[in-house]
Amino acid sequence: MSNKALAAGLGSCPKCHKLNVMHASRQVCSRCLTLFSARKPKSIEYTLAWTIAALVMFIPANIYPMMVFYTFGKPEASTILEGIAIFIQMGMLPVAVIIFIASFVVPLGKIIGLFTLMYNTKRKTQLTLKQQGQLYHIVEFLGPWSMLDVFVVTVMAAVVNLGFLSSIEPAVGITYFTLMVVFTIFAAESFDPRLLWDNHQKHNHQSLSEKTYKNTDVLHHDK
Amino acid sequence: MKNHSVVNNMIACHQCDSLLPMPYLLEGQNALCGCCGAMLFSKKKDAINRTIAVAIAGLLLFFPATLLPIIGIGAAGLYNDASLVDCITLLIDSRNYVLAFAVFMFTIAIPVVRLITALYITWCIKFQQIKPSLLVFFRSYHVLDTWTMLHVFFLGVIVSMYKLSSLADMTIDGGLFSLILLLLCSTLMSVTIDQHSIWHELEKSLEQ
Ligand SMILES: [Zn+2]
Numbered sequence: 001m002s003n004k005a006l007a008a009g010l011g012s013c014p015k016c017h018k019l020n021v022m023h024a025s026r027q028v029c030s031r032c033l034t035l036f037s038a039r040k041p042k043s044i045e046y047t048l049a050w051t052i053a054a055l056v057m058f059i060p061a062n063i064y065p066m067m068v069f070y071t072f073g074k075p076e077a078s079t080i081l082e083g084i085a086i087f088i089q090m091g092m093l094p095v096a097v098i099i100f101i102a103s104f105v106v107p108l109g110k111i112i113g114l115f116t117l118m119y120n121t122k123r124k125t126q127l128t129l130k131q132q133g134q135l136y137h138i139v140e141f142l143g144p145w146s147m148l149d150v151f152v153v154t155v156m157a158a159v160v161n162l163g164f165l166s167s168i169e170p171a172v173g174i175t176y177f178t179l180m181v182v183f184t185i186f187a188a189e190s191f192d193p194r195l196l197w198d199n200h201q202k203h204n205h206q207s208l209s210e211k212t213y214k215n216t217d218v219l220h221h222d223k
Numbered sequence: 224m225k226n227h228s229v230v231n232n233m234i235a236c237h238q239c240d241s242l243l244p245m246p247y248l249l250e251g252q253n254a255l256c257g258c259c260g261a262m263l264f265s266k267k268k269d270a271i272n273r274t275i276a277v278a279i280a281g282l283l284l285f286f287p288a289t290l291l292p293i294i295g296i297g298a299a300g301l302y303n304d305a306s307l308v309d310c311i312t313l314l315i316d317s318r319n320y321v322l323a324f325a326v327f328m329f330t331i332a333i334p335v336v337r338l339i340t341a342l343y344i345t346w347c348i349k350f351q352q353i354k355p356s357l358l359v360f361f362r363s364y365h366v367l368d369t370w371t372m373l374h375v376f377f378l379g380v381i382v383s384m385y386k387l388s389s390l391a392d393m394t395i396d397g398g399l400f401s402l403i404l405l406l407l408c409s410t411l412m413s414v415t416i417d418q419h420s421i422w423h424e425l426e427k428s429l430e431q
């Protein structure tokens with residue numbers, strides 16, 4: 001088992017990655033003066049709160065329309081999934097796939113990924129540490145890409161503005177959607193990946209000591 | 224001072240917290256964690272000069288990229304085009320304030336501040352004018368990196384173009400080219416800037 005900074009009484013600064021000798025649970029980095037702890041304080045609590053907030057926002061984001069399309073003054077509202085259905089009807093399959101992935105699969109996948117990561121910091125799991133690290137990387141990397149549909153609607157609304165003939169207006173669903181994306185990014189930022197390795201180490205130690213305990217038990221019985 | 228040498232000659236992985244000896248890198252090399260494979264840091268070639276160049280180019284490109292129209296459409300004798308700033312003012316007019324704020328922050332405010340921050344710090348290091356206030360500036364750089372969404376906005380423009388080309392006559396305007404170049408500068412900056420060396424430089428200069 002390799003050395004951990006925490007066990008050595010050291011902590012690395014989250015901003016500049018300088019190694020510090022930890023004198024207190026919260027202290028100022030010797031290099032960049034950031035106030036930090038060896039582990040992000042209340043990491044799981046914050047991650048859980050932001051993830052739940054994102055999950056709650058996911059519901060109105062899908063129920064309410066993202067945009068309203070006016071042709072000759074006649075409004076036609078469409079939600080995320082309806083918008084995708086329109087794309088498929090128009091034969092624009094590649095765009096439909098991109099939008100479906102960016103605004104439906106990715107946000108939901110991120111929320112599920114965050115719950116999986118949080119679970120993995122508490123319990124013993126089937127996933128290897130490498131897979132958990134990769135999952136964290138994916139969740140972190142995907143963050144801003146879910147904003148795609150928001151930008152599409154923004155650009156469309158600004159460009160398609162031909163008065164009575166046709167115009168597009170963003171609708172309330174998109175605000176919920178934006179909040180959901182922002183909340184998932186906050187959640188990923190609050191998560192401390194080192195907790196995954198801490199948990200792994202703890203479980204390995206526990207199972208080792210459990211085994212030795214059982215062995216001594218057997219010996220006692222033999223006597 | 225045993226502790227002093229430990230904190231200066233060791234590094235902890237920010238992903239798995241493994242304590243590792245500080246690797247010595249040549250230009251262009253990356254240091255990876257031996258335990259989990261996460262990238263610890265990398266040493267960049269001619270980082271200061273390149274970052275200054277890219278940041279100045281990016282800042283200059285910001286004006287055409289945000290003010291010039293990106294795309295336009297025409298149908299039945301009517302024509303309309305929109306720039307990035309138009310997108311935001313339109314969102315404010317239609318009272319989508321949260322959305323307007325988010326789009327403004329992710330595509331204009333944060334990318335600009337990020338370029339200014341990088342330029343200011345590399346400029347001060349190049350001309351040996353290091354002051355403690357730089358620490359505050361550079362600490363914010365990491366956060367700005369997370370929230371810069373020019374690349375996503377650009378993909379959004381591409382998808383919109385695809386969508387619009389089937390609905391009406393679409394024209395491409397100068398804003399789009401500026402946006403492509405700006406995106407290039409913004410992305411290049413993540414490649415040229417050497418965060419590890421900058422922190423090291425700041426620490427060394429402020430200690431004296
Ligand atoms: Zn620091």
Ligand SMILES: [Zn+2]
Nearest residue numbers: 236239256259
């Ligand atoms: Zn590691």
